[in-house]
Amino acid sequence: MEKKLGLRARFNFYETLEASLAYQEHSKFLTSLAGTWDFLFCSSIQATPAAFLEGKYDQLEWQTIEVPGNFEFQGYGTPIYANIDYPFALVPPRVPFENPTGLYHLSFEYHKKLDGQQILRFDGVESAFEVWLNGRFLGESQGSRLMTEFAISELLKEGKNELALRVVKWSKGSYMEDQDMWWLAGVTRDITIIEESEIQSIKVTPKLEQEQWTVEIKLKRAHQKRLEFGVFNEGEVVCDFRSVSEDATFAALKIQQPKLWNYETPNLYTLVARIDGTVYLPIRFGLRRIEKINQILCLNSEPILFNGVNRHEFHCQKGRALTKEYMKEELIQIKRAHINAIRTAHYPNHPYFYDLCDELGFMVIDECDIETHGFPEQASLCQDPLWEEAFCSRGLRMVSRDYHHPSILLWSLGNESHFGINFVKMAEKIRAYDSTRLIHYEGDRECQVVDVYSTMYSSIDELKARASKKISQMPHILCEYGHAMGNGPGSLKEYQEVFEQYDSVQGGFIWEWKDHGILVEDGTQTSYKIGGDFGEYVHDGDFVIDGLVLPDNRPSPALFEYTKIIQPVEFFYHGNQLVLRNKYKYKQLTGVKLVWEFQNKEQTVVGEISSISPIDPGTLSEVLSIPAPAEVNGVISFRLIPLEPVGVFQPEDIFASEQFEYEASYQKPGRTETSLEKTIQYTQSDSFIQVTMEETTVTINLHTGNISSFVKQGTELLNAEMNLSLHRQQISNDAEIQKIWNESYLRELFSYCRKFAISKNQTTVFLLIDQYIAPPQAPWGMYVKNKLWLLDGKLTRDCEIWFDGQAPSEVPRIGWELPFQNKVAQVSWYGRGPGESYPDSHYSSHIGQYQLDAKDWAFPYVVPQETGNRMAVEQAKLLFEDTELELVCARPLNMNLVPMTANQNMNYRFKQPEDPLQRVLRIDGGMRGLGSHSCGPKPLDKYLLKSEYHSMKFTLA
Structure with missing residues (x-):
């Protein structure tokens, strides 16, 4: 006969008041059955051995499994990832005959400690299970992520006991569990024996009536033992223990000087039931009210703003069994x-x-x-x-x-x-x-x-x-x-x-x-597996890789x-004066210092205000004077740093930050001419023009109009021609537009020199080169007007671009690519950083002077894709093993460093190096935003890169 319990809250009993207030599951009245169990994996329910059903467990050849845990993460069966489609036929309530089934067995010692009933609690089993205790059938349950409890007092023995489970992957309940995640099976949450005394169910409800908070308590009782209730807040007595009558199933306690719960100051109370003076049952609660006021969702009468995230339970090596x-x-x-x-x-x-x-x-x-x-x-x-x-x-x-x-x-x-x-x-x-x-x-x-x-x-x-x-x-x-x-x-x-x-x-x-990639180790190599990597027929590929953190929580x-966007502080700055606004609704902003940093390409000046006066919720700070430089332009960055640990924040954390352009009345001087002019060497043929300036030699291919060679200090930098490019590696959010780009052949562009003109003297060469750049087959192209200046060992490119013909309405990016002969070792730059930035995702990347090893330039997305763009770059230096290259932008541009395997323009025909990483520099005048179009909307119109006029100017030296 099934002994499954009905609806009730989840609660535990403790042996002391201190233990109950600690509210942890460490009690002598709790017996955890987590650990190593006997296990037998079957291909179907029908394959269950008769000995298991007869309770003859010693006749079976067991393997082992850890509980909690999923089958598939311990070598039994395979995971299946699907977003929408069921991986089995829709014939409810039937399930497939081939139904991965796990048989569990555990022998354990038990010794009774309380005079009351014993409960066997399952916190989660996927997707359905049956349970036997000491050979007797207790019952079954479905609902993979729901609690199931059985009364076991009549079957539980002093001393040795045997518990057996049969868990199936597919059940009637599976038709209700078609979530966008991996299909897994097993005992994924705790199994516990709970000893209970007197109280069989309890429901605690805080209520606010006529400005008085009251805690109402509804009970179901087993006996008529002495029962008292008390209320505590942070260990302090709020309501001392008060007795209720022997048959009472309702009580109410008033809370004086209430401290309300909210998400900024989560004040918690604990109601403690004391039974016969020796056993304690705690229920934690908060005083708070959720309601709609004038059709606005409110918490404690304050409008709510959800800065939220959707969260699955997932661990890349343990599935849904989380510690x-x-x-x-x-x-x-x-x-x-x-x-x-x-x-x-x-x-x-x-x-x-x-x-x-x-x-x-x-x-x-x-x-x-x-x-x-x-x-x-x-x-x-x-x-x-x-x-x-x-x-x-x-x-x-x-x-x-x-x-x-x-x-x-x-x-x-x-x-x-x-x-x-x-x-x-x-x-x-x-x-x-x-x-x-x-x-x-x-x-x-x-x-x-x-x-x-x-x-x-x-x-x-x-x-x-x-x-x-x-x-x-x-x-x-x-x-x-x-x-x-x-x-x-x-x-x-x-x-x-x-x-x-x-x-x-x-x-x-x-x-x-989080991304839901499954970590798989193959010798010394590790990788994250996605849909289809386990041979699933029905799957949704990389759609499971869609999180704010990688599978390992990076x-x-x-x-x-x-x-950055949801930080709870707003900064206002003008004329070296700063004001802060505390955007918290309930919490005072206190215990922080202000650090500021002025920076431009020539200098950095730092300072701090060691302690900011407390700022009440929703109010402004006093005006703070910032002693920044007075005669230079640049940017000024502000950071609020905790002075000591506050909640989850540590003193080394950046609690909030902001950056502003800093404009002084003093204007930067123009270019300083060199006092000693150096002559150049110039060579021209039908196929090329070659110019040597100091220790730099530049060669232009007169057939394509591209720079084909860039030699510095005797070292050739380029592996192939410097070429105009529109292609970027596909971003997951580009999935829809990528089809159009592929049909437009953006990936492979051919360059033709339409005409060129030259003007030169002993120190300078100026070339005016008109190009037509087009993809194969497609009825469109681009006219490019290049003004190239070669002097002082530097190459300046000033170009204008017009789209021609039936070009796609938008492109992913537009700019020049330099495929290098050798790997880049290190990059320093002045622009946004330190991480990547894109037109519609750059507010967390402040302008400043940064330096990175090239190996750390890109972000390691689980599914390889476009990454690493830095916006607002004004100047940069790339270090190679034996030389360097400097970039100076006339106006801020995008810069990126990408591997050759990212497949730049196919007509490079470059020699593929053994190590392709960090070998192509991109200098872009425009970049399409990221959007959310893998599932949501495409980028806003202002973040689309239209096929229209573009220009850019930069210098290489």
Whole structure:
């Protein structure tokens, strides 16, 4: 007979008050069954040996497996990555005959410590399981990311016990779990035996009535033991223990001088139930109210702005089996990025995740374990009455388990499952269980049951169009935007401006936090595997590589950009005077110093203000005078640095930063002429022009009009001709436009010299070269007018470019490429840095003087793609093994250093070096933005690189 428990919150019992207030799962009343289990892998349920079903475990030849853990990460079966399509036939509720099945067995010692019932708790098993204790069948359960509990007092023995599980990868529940992630199986979360006393369920609800906070307590009791309740805050007594009657199932305690919970100051209280003076049950809670005021979503009467991220549970070597230490490190990293909200995409997370969110301060959208993305709308399960109980059960299991966590502001009914009657019923039941929170579901486009209007990947124009309507309407959030696939997303700054400008648009959640590449080691080589790399027939390739951090949690440039854009401090600067605005809503800005740095190409001047006076939430600082240089132009950068550890921030962290152009009245002098003019050597034939200036020799191919040789101090720098190029390696977010570019043959351009003219004297050569540059076959090209100056050992190129014919309306980039003979060793430059920057993603890259080893120039995206561009470069120096090359830009340009394997113009016909890395310098006059078009909108119009007139001017020496 099944002994599965019904709905209730998750809680534990402790032996001391101190242990209960510590709120950790370290108690003598808890027995963890994590560790090494006996394991047998079967190809199907039908392949289960009879001895297992008969409880004759000693007759089986066991292997081993770690619990928690996924089959596929321990050598049993293979992972499958799919975004939308199910990897099996849609014939609900049937599942494939070939169904990877894991048989688990554990012998363990148990000794009873409490006079009460014992509970066997499973925090998560994918996707369904059956359980036997001491040869007796306990029951089964589905819902991969939901808690299941069994009463086992009658079957648990003193001394040796045997627990057995049968876990299947495919079940009826799999039809409801079609999330954009790896399909995996196994016991992915904790298995625990809990000893209980007196209290069988508890529901704690903080309420605010007539300006008085009260904590209401509803109970289900087993006996009539002596029961007391007390409330504590940071270990201090708020309400001393008070007894309730022997049969009481309700109590209420008043909280005086309340400290409210919010995501900036996450004040937590602990209600402690004391049973017979010896056993303690703690429930942590927060005083906070979520409501809509004038159709604005508010927390404690303050409008909410979600600076959020979608987060899957994933570890590149362990799958979805995460340790508490790993979860904590990850959430601290998210908090340090100023992210204030997390959507649990797309299922309830590990219970410890919510404890951390309560403590660290995150607003959480807790999402039900429902996604049926692969079903067409007309066949959606949410419209089928046969699935109503499954929908409602999953929703209530989530809400009851997580009810006490103050970080949860909204319940989400699921993800991408269309809309129908089952969601209506589900919402009704959730509201009946919990009236203190609001409901979210993006699929409810007509807002029949939800409290917020939610969309995915809406464009900025779409957001503005709805927000500017002067009518009462639901608050709008973007539950997904900014698709962080590969190099991107772009325009996060513009999105944030809309969020802050319009009250009704209350922020959004970046898709997503992490790349889901699976780390595979092959000897000394390691690589990240994506969809299709395990032989899956149905898969979505690299669409799983779409995070702000790499699979090993290394931050991408996109994370730095997002962190900068949502930082909680605004800087105002004019005339050497600085004012700061604290953008926190609840928290004082204090305990920081201000460091400033003036910089131009000639000098750097630094200074600091050792301590900034506290700034109240939403207010301005005093005016701060900055003693910057008075007679030079450049940029001035400001950084706020914590003076001591504050929350997750350490003294070495940059808490917030900003940069401004610094303009003085004093103008820089013009070019200083050399007092000693040096003569040049000039050679011309029908095929080339060669000019030697000091220790530099430049050769121009008169057939192509390109520079074919650049020799410095006897060393040839070029491996092939310096060529105009439009191509960049495909960015994940270029997927749609890339088809057009490929059809336009941007990758291979041929250069023709239409005409040239020369003027020279003993010290100077001037060449006027007209080129026509075109791809094969396509009916378009470019006219290029080059003005080349050769003097003082320097080559200056001043060029203008016009598109001709039926050119594509936009191109990825436009500029000159120098393929080098030898590798670049080091680069120093004055421009944006230190990391990469693109037109719609550069706010975290400040202008300054930087230096990098060339090997560190590019960012190692899991899927190789365009990377490494630096914007606003005014000058640079490239060091080779035996020479150097200087670049000076007449106006700021883009610069990049890329490997030859990135496939520049095919007509280089260069000799492929053994090591192709860092051998091509790009000097670009224009660069297309990144956008979010792998899933969301393309770049804003102002960030598109149109096929129109372009010009650029730079000097090489």
